[in-house]
Amino acid sequence: MSLKVIKEIKFGILSPEAIRKMSVVKIVTADTYDDEGYPIEKGLVDPRLGVIDPGLKCRTCGMRFGECPGHFGHIELARPVIHMGYAKEIYKVLKGVCHNCHRVLLDNEEIKKYARRLKEARVRDVEKQKVLKIIAKQAARRRRYTKNNICPHCGVELPRIRFEKPTTYMENTEKLSPSDIRARLEKISAEDAELLGFDPEVARPEWLILTALPVAPVTVRPSITLESGARSEDDMTHKLVDIIRINQRLRENIDAGAPQLIVEDLWELLQYHVTTYFDNEVSGVPPARHRSGRVLKTLAQRLKGKEGRFRNNLSGKRVDFSARTVISPDPNVSINEVGVPSPVAMELTIPERVTYKTRDELRSLVLRGPSQHPGANYIIRTDGRRKRIPANDEELRKTLAEELDVGYVVERHLQDGDVVLFNRQPSLHRLSIMAHEVRVMPYRTFRLNLCVCPPYNADFDGDEMNLHVPQTEEAQAEALILMRVQEQIISPRYGEPVIGGVQDYISGAYILTREGTEFSRREVEEMLCMAGLGVETSQDKEIWTGKEVFSLLLPPDLNVEYKNKICRRCTTCKEKECPYDGYVVIKDGKLLKGAIDGMAYKARSECKLLDKLVKDYGTDTGRKFLDSITRLILWVLGMKGITVDMNDVELDQDAKDRIDEVLQDGENKVDKLIEAYHNGELEPLPGQSLEETLEKKIMQVLAAARDRAGQIAEEYLGMERFSVIMAKTGAKGNMLDLTQMAACLGQMSVRGERLHRGYNNRSLSHFKENELSARSRGFVRSSYNKGLSPTEFFFHAMGGREGLVDTAVRTAQSGYMQRRLMNAMQDLKVEYDRTVRDNTGLVIQFMYGEDGVDPARSDYGKAVDIDWIIHKHMEAV
Amino acid sequence: MKKIDPTHHELVPRHVVLEEEEVEKLLHVYNITRDKLPLIKAADPVVKAIGARPGQVIKIIRTGSPAGEAVTYRLIIK
Numbered sequence: 001m002s003l004k005v006i007k008e009i010k011f012g013i014l015s016p017e018a019i020r021k022m023s024v025v026k027i028v029t030a031d032t033y034d035d036e037g038y039p040i041e042k043g044l045v046d047p048r049l050g051v052i053d054p055g056l057k058c059r060t061c062g063m064r065f066g067e068c069p070g071h072f073g074h075i076e077l078a079r080p081v082i083h084m085g086y087a088k089e090i091y092k093v094l095k096g097v098c099h100n101c102h103r104v105l106l107d108n109e110e111i112k113k114y115a116r117r118l119k120e121a122r123v124r125d126v127e128k129q130k131v132l133k134i135i136a137k138q139a140a141r142r143r144r145y146t147k148n149n150i151c152p153h154c155g156v157e158l159p160r161i162r163f164e165k166p167t168t169y170m171e172n173t174e175k176l177s178p179s180d181i182r183a184r185l186e187k188i189s190a191e192d193a194e195l196l197g198f199d200p201e202v203a204r205p206e207w208l209i210l211t212a213l214p215v216a217p218v219t220v221r222p223s224i225t226l227e228s229g230a231r232s233e234d235d236m237t238h239k240l241v242d243i244i245r246i247n248q249r250l251r252e253n254i255d256a257g258a259p260q261l262i263v264e265d266l267w268e269l270l271q272y273h274v275t276t277y278f279d280n281e282v283s284g285v286p287p288a289r290h291r292s293g294r295v296l297k298t299l300a301q302r303l304k305g306k307e308g309r310f311r312n313n314l315s316g317k318r319v320d321f322s323a324r325t326v327i328s329p330d331p332n333v334s335i336n337e338v339g340v341p342s343p344v345a346m347e348l349t350i351p352e353r354v355t356y357k358t359r360d361e362l363r364s365l366v367l368r369g370p371s372q373h374p375g376a377n378y379i380i381r382t383d384g385r386r387k388r389i390p391a392n393d394e395e396l397r398k399t400l401a402e403e404l405d406v407g408y409v410v411e412r413h414l415q416d417g418d419v420v421l422f423n424r425q426p427s428l429h430r431l432s433i434m435a436h437e438v439r440v441m442p443y444r445t446f447r448l449n450l451c452v453c454p455p456y457n458a459d460f461d462g463d464e465m466n467l468h469v470p471q472t473e474e475a476q477a478e479a480l481i482l483m484r485v486q487e488q489i490i491s492p493r494y495g496e497p498v499i500g501g502v503q504d505y506i507s508g509a510y511i512l513t514r515e516g517t518e519f520s521r522r523e524v525e526e527m528l529c530m531a532g533l534g535v536e537t538s539q540d541k542e543i544w545t546g547k548e549v550f551s552l553l554l555p556p557d558l559n560v561e562y563k564n565k566i567c568r569r570c571t572t573c574k575e576k577e578c579p580y581d582g583y584v585v586i587k588d589g590k591l592l593k594g595a596i597d598g599m600a601y602k603a604r605s606e607c608k609l610l611d612k613l614v615k616d617y618g619t620d621t622g623r624k625f626l627d628s629i630t631r632l633i634l635w636v637l638g639m640k641g642i643t644v645d646m647n648d649v650e651l652d653q654d655a656k657d658r659i660d661e662v663l664q665d666g667e668n669k670v671d672k673l674i675e676a677y678h679n680g681e682l683e684p685l686p687g688q689s690l691e692e693t694l695e696k697k698i699m700q701v702l703a704a705a706r707d708r709a710g711q712i713a714e715e716y717l718g719m720e721r722f723s724v725i726m727a728k729t730g731a732k733g734n735m736l737d738l739t740q741m742a743a744c745l746g747q748m749s750v751r752g753e754r755l756h757r758g759y760n761n762r763s764l765s766h767f768k769e770n771e772l773s774a775r776s777r778g779f780v781r782s783s784y785n786k787g788l789s790p791t792e793f794f795f796h797a798m799g800g801r802e803g804l805v806d807t808a809v810r811t812a813q814s815g816y817m818q819r820r821l822m823n824a825m826q827d828l829k830v831e832y833d834r835t836v837r838d839n840t841g842l843v844i845q846f847m848y849g850e851d852g853v854d855p856a857r858s859d860y861g862k863a864v865d866i867d868w869i870i871h872k873h874m875e876a877v
Numbered sequence: 878m879k880k881i882d883p884t885h886h887e888l889v890p891r892h893v894v895l896e897e898e899e900v901e902k903l904l905h906v907y908n909i910t911r912d913k914l915p916l917i918k919a920a921d922p923v924v925k926a927i928g929a930r931p932g933q934v935i936k937i938i939r940t941g942s943p944a945g946e947a948v949t950y951r952l953i954i955k
């Protein structure tokens with residue numbers, strides 16, 4: 001078959017001829033099966049409509065069940081009916097054409113004008129839609145005139161036309177029958193049809209009215225055989241039965257010359273059934289029901305809504321070999337692993353081929369069967385037949401195990417070490433799906449190492465995650481090489497680790513490695529055992545410092561020096577002599593100076609240690625480091641403890657007095673500014689009004705006062721407080737948060753201005769109108785620890801609300817932007833010649849990113865770290 | 878009004894018209910046909926300034942990029 005390129009797609013309406021042409025059988029009888037259970041010819045399950053019974057061949061195409069796509073039939077309607085999906089379109093056309101001469105209701109001038117505009121707009125669809133809308137409106141306008149409401153072509157008076165949902169049209173007081181309407185539509189010329197928005201080649205106006213109804217293939221409305229042997233038909237078939245019955249009665253009555261009234265009633269009934277065949281939830285139409293009283297699900301119901309074809313089956317498919325459950329943390333599983341609950345492991349399987357090497361092993365799995373953990377659920381014989389291993393019949397299991405031979409395939413339970421894909425929605429980047437190794441565990445949650453939470457953006461407040469099992473060795477190998485967690489430690493986005501220490505692992509590392517932490521040999525043995533390090537502790541050493549213990553995790557030739565997070569940014573850094581543990585020196589794998597903190601291995605930040613380990617020693621070293629340090633610190637925290645309480649932000653009276661003084665001073669300055677403003681002594685800043693100048697100056701003064709108060713508080717907030725450890729090491733929070741708790745909240749603001757709206761010319765009724773003072777405009781002098789006054793509390797809520805709205809808006813906007821970028825770039829790919837091309841081969845960039853650097857393999861985005869290479873080289877020399 | 882030559886502006890990278898042989902070489906190196914090249918309109922101010930014609934290929938040498946010197950090529954279209 002030769003490859004063809006689709007140039008364009010055109011949508012049209014099925015004409016009655018087209019419906020008859022694609023039809024393989026004209027359905028005339030409402031019956032389905034005869035007494036012997038065979039489908040009746042020309043019935044609703046005519047064998048030409050496709051096959052739904054395995055083993056039978058299709059009468060039309062000769063293919064079997066599953067291969068035959070099914071074929072349409074049709075029903076000849078005794079009288080035309082309105083297609084409810086086109087009812088609105090029909091109304092538009094009726095309004096726009098004359099009932100007498102069937103011309104569009106525009107004079108010749110207008111026709112010429114709009115035809116030209118339409119032609120010009122052809123290129124762009126949006127434009128075209130706009131022009132068509134105008135034409136429709138212009139054409140319908142004459143009908144609404146009270147005077148001169150005549151056709152510009154034949155001069156006949158134009159009656160009003162009303163549309164009554166869903167399928168009735170009234171001309172003045174008379175009902176228009178579908179036949180009348182069809183007759184009118186038929187006579188519209190091709191040129192006029194185009195002005196009304198039709199492409200007469202593929203959509204003639206009269207095709208909006210049905211004279212032949214397509215009958216869907218049986219493959220989309222299969223009948224099911226109940227246990228009792230009785231057949232149960234699909235809702236669509238039920239609906240078609242109704243249509244055929246009424247259609248037949250209508251035809252008989254017409255042929256017999258029955259009174260007009262009876263014919264019209266039956267016609268109306270036919271319209272009802274055809275309408276509900278398309279959509280059973282049309283407003284104004286009672287839904288068609290099953291004999292049992294259940295509302296029937298017809299065409300529209302299959303597509304619409306959450307359970308419909310689009311949202312349920314096309315946008316989100318369910319897949320086999322997958323599992324979903326709640327996640328919970330476990331520092332004892334490696335970052336490469338995922339804890340899989342045993343009930344899940346017994347449901348998910350991997351097909352394994354029996355070879356001479358694996359035969360005995362697999363036999364024992366078959367013997368254990370589906371209900372004990374390392375077991376198996378199915379065997380597949382060499383001819384491809386599947387056999388379920390019974391849970392209760394041990395004898396049969398024995399027979400099956402013995403039958404097992406080379407070439408058989410066993411679908412065995414998920415076992416430790418199997419490669420699976422683990423995923424958390426929303427899958428925004430490639431790190432949202434990573435390959436983990438299975439660790440089968442008791443209970444019912446997926447277990448996850450805390451270091452991999454950042455890339456998934458996972459926490460444990462009820463988050464659920466999905467797991468998928470690759471079924472072939474190729475897929476498993478590919479997943480392992482490309483998607484394994486340890487290969488993703490460095491982010492492809494910014495070249496820094498995204499997998500690394502979080503929260504307590506950071507503060508814990510500080511507690512372990514700060515100056516003065518010591519352990520007895522017994523303790524060290526215990527913690528190393530816990531960390532899974534088989535290091536021999538030397539016999540003569542009774543007391544270990546935390547730094548010595550930590551050094552055991554490092555490669556023996558590691559050399560790093562950096563300023564860490566707790567560095568106080570002294571004007572002249574004493575480097576190695578830093579008295580505050582602020583300068584880290586690691587020489588020959590020994591931590592000599594400084595404490596380990598966020599700067600060393602915190603996820604999603606510039607981290608000197610983990611980054612170096614992964615880039616210089618490989619991902620294996622990085623993974624081992626993270627695995628051991630999480631366990632090591634778990635022990636340390638278990639022994640030393642870490643806790644936060646109100647006392648962490650309690651200052652002594654001396655500090656409180658100083659802060660009070662600073663804040664009072666600030667408020668006084670504000671009062672002076674206001675006074676100067678009122679006396680007209682304030683000089684306006686360039687380009688600003690006097691009021692703006694005053695506001696700006698007040699904001700500056702108050703910000704300075706708050707900062708000063710914060711500084712004073714910081715002096716008293718020492719490392720003996722755990723909250724401070726958390727903030728300074730980068731584990732959680734920052735010093736601003738803490739000073740807000742301890743000293744002063746500062747100015748609340750909305751849209752960058754002091755709070756001033758709410759009541760007439762004042763923020764709250766507690767203040768005078770037009771008062772400009774600090775506390776009347778949202779300056780919160782209290783700290784969280786002291787507690788807020790009622791007015792301060794309200795101000796705080798105002799500022800807080802803006803923050804909440806901002807985040808909500810921002811996430812919505814950035815989400816949309818992200819989706820658009822993803823859709824625009826999803827087919828771009830880096831070719832082997834390092835060009836970036838789209839799916840048609842069009843070159844987007846001649847070199848990926850203009851420099852060909854993969855950020856995940858780069859040094860913080862740069863190709864190489866020249867300084868480091870020189871440094872290393874010099875050392876070697 | 879005095880016409881400004883955009884090529885003299887410091888933010889405008891260097892645009893060079895490629896000789897026909899150079900174009901052939903370029904297409905050969907990347908194993909592509911002309912229609913796979915990125916495009917630029919003949920009405921582009923810089924294209925007009927250097928007097929390039931539709932069908933020709935220009936080379937754009939950017940120096941401000943974090944990657945140092947970055948080169949790209951564009952086919953001129955009407």
Ligand SMILES: [Mg+2]
Binds near residue numbers: 459460461462463
């Ligand atoms: Mg959550």
Ligand SMILES: [Zn+2]
Binds near residue numbers: 051058060062063068
């Ligand atoms: Zn078929």
Ligand SMILES: [Zn+2]
Binds near residue numbers: 099102103155
């Ligand atoms: Zn007329």
Ligand SMILES: [Zn+2]
Binds near residue numbers: 573583
């Ligand atoms: Zn320092």
